[in-house]
Amino acid sequence: MTPACGIGTYSHPMNPLRRVTSTLATAVTVCGLVAGLATPAAHAAPDFYTAPIGFDTTPGAVLATKVSALPVGSRGKGSATTVLYTSRQVDGTPVAVSGTYYVPTVRWQGRNAQPTVVVGAGTVGQGDQCAPSRAPGRQAPVLDLLDRGFRVFQTDYIGLGTPGEHTYLNRIEQGNAMIDGARAALRVGNTGPRTPIAFWGYSQGGAASGAAIELVAARAPELDVKGAYVGAPPADLSVVLATVDGTAQVGTLGYALNGFAARYPAVKALLQTAVDADGTRALTALSTQCVAESVARYRYTKSSKWTTSGLSLPAVLALDPGARDVLEQQRLGGARPAAPVLVESAVDDDLVPHAQVTALVARWRASGASVTYREDKGSRLSVPGSGAAHTAPLRSNAGPAGDFLTGLFDAG
Numbered sequence: 001m002t003p004a005c006g007i008g009t010y011s012h013p014m015n016p017l018r019r020v021t022s023t024l025a026t027a028v029t030v031c032g033l034v035a036g037l038a039t040p041a042a043h044a045a046p047d048f049y050t051a052p053i054g055f056d057t058t059p060g061a062v063l064a065t066k067v068s069a070l071p072v073g074s075r076g077k078g079s080a081t082t083v084l085y086t087s088r089q090v091d092g093t094p095v096a097v098s099g100t101y102y103v104p105t106v107r108w109q110g111r112n113a114q115p116t117v118v119v120g121a122g123t124v125g126q127g128d129q130c131a132p133s134r135a136p137g138r139q140a141p142v143l144d145l146l147d148r149g150f151r152v153f154q155t156d157y158i159g160l161g162t163p164g165e166h167t168y169l170n171r172i173e174q175g176n177a178m179i180d181g182a183r184a185a186l187r188v189g190n191t192g193p194r195t196p197i198a199f200w201g202y203s204q205g206g207a208a209s210g211a212a213i214e215l216v217a218a219r220a221p222e223l224d225v226k227g228a229y230v231g232a233p234p235a236d237l238s239v240v241l242a243t244v245d246g247t248a249q250v251g252t253l254g255y256a257l258n259g260f261a262a263r264y265p266a267v268k269a270l271l272q273t274a275v276d277a278d279g280t281r282a283l284t285a286l287s288t289q290c291v292a293e294s295v296a297r298y299r300y301t302k303s304s305k306w307t308t309s310g311l312s313l314p315a316v317l318a319l320d321p322g323a324r325d326v327l328e329q330q331r332l333g334g335a336r337p338a339a340p341v342l343v344e345s346a347v348d349d350d351l352v353p354h355a356q357v358t359a360l361v362a363r364w365r366a367s368g369a370s371v372t373y374r375e376d377k378g379s380r381l382s383v384p385g386s387g388a389a390h391t392a393p394l395r396s397n398a399g400p401a402g403d404f405l406t407g408l409f410d411a412g
Helices: 140-147 171-189 204-219 237-244 251-263 265-274 277-286 291-298 313-319 321-329 354-366 398-411
Strands: 062-068 078-088 094-104 116-120 151-155 196-202 224-231 341-346 371-376
Touching: 062 171, 078 171, 094 140, 094 171, 116 140, 116 171, 116 204, 140 151, 140 196, 140 398, 151 171, 171 196, 171 204, 196 204, 196 398, 204 224, 224 398, 237 251, 237 313, 237 321, 237 354, 251 265, 251 277, 251 291, 265 313, 265 321, 277 291, 313 321, 341 354, 341 398, 354 371
Parallel strands: 116 151, 116 196, 196 224, 224 341, 341 371
Antiparallel strands: 062 078, 078 094, 094 151
16 A cells, blocks of 8 residues: 655644643553653654644544554564544544554454454553554554454554644543544455444553443444453543552553643643642653653652642542542443443452452443453462553453454354
8 A cells, every 4th residue: 555644734732741740540551562662752743643734534534554564473464554544532623543454364264244353552651652553562462363364453542653642541532543443444444334343452452442332333333343342441540540559550640640631621720739840740751651661760659759738649639529520531331332342350450450340340231231241360479569460361361352252243
């Protein structure tokens, strides 16, 4: 495919947290997706990642493509195309998002048309250099799906690789990026509107997949969505943030609050008074980092060291009605999934608590959704808060997740 790079100016919100920022919890999964340490590129995106002047604002419109590299370990498993496409911010503003479209060499053996699986990556960081399309790395989930003969589209999410703040764990924007990524995949692959679609994600990706399956019926009823895999999702951030604070992955708190302050004035205003000088420096730095760098610099830091009050940032958020409302808006389970869902959680998950996942399952089942729940019994020996008990099930659940989706595709 001939590369088509759009070059021009791009209107996007400036990062409101270059002066202030703070911490919010989330699942972080290294999942083989963590980019290596790099000189922080902040948000100075290369030309390919910047939308052209007057770009097509149709959701899922393809703005540019270029041939790209397959993930490490692909062993000739197909072809890869980096895609710039249109999605929507939480207020409906059109925005350019990047992602990668993979076509396998493995032949699809299913009874129906070859499907496309839209993947939301686990946490990679907040700097543009961390975007999966810019640092393919060892993306085990993508390779597993290609081995099954699925076409795969992996979104970079809004603001990751492209101009603007990466709105980490913003339910609407992650769901939009997944849904519009499906639309873009159909256009790039020229596979037709009846191509079977599924969403796949673990950790941050699990939240994105869960949001997409909740939103797709209203946002993209034309898509033939068969189901979703929702692995270890941070479904209730008011619970997850209190768990992650002070762990090896505390840097992800900054990613989340950077993103929330970029969209929600209540969070921005709160952080301007709640975060001290040390917190401001830390959170500004985190906005340009990948996970490995954040872990190396901030692991096991307590967010109370970053506040003017000495309270933890989760506590500061919990005391503020506006911030509490923002967190509530991110909670999964408020809408019925559009298709069958497989949810997975480990009982000893040390970053994304098991109980808030089972609560999500209960909410979805109460809505009448078809939900299969897979519980990982855990019992791993690991340092509490290291994230090991969170990341390990990604591999053990890859086979069951793939089988679940294959079954849905074969059922038609």
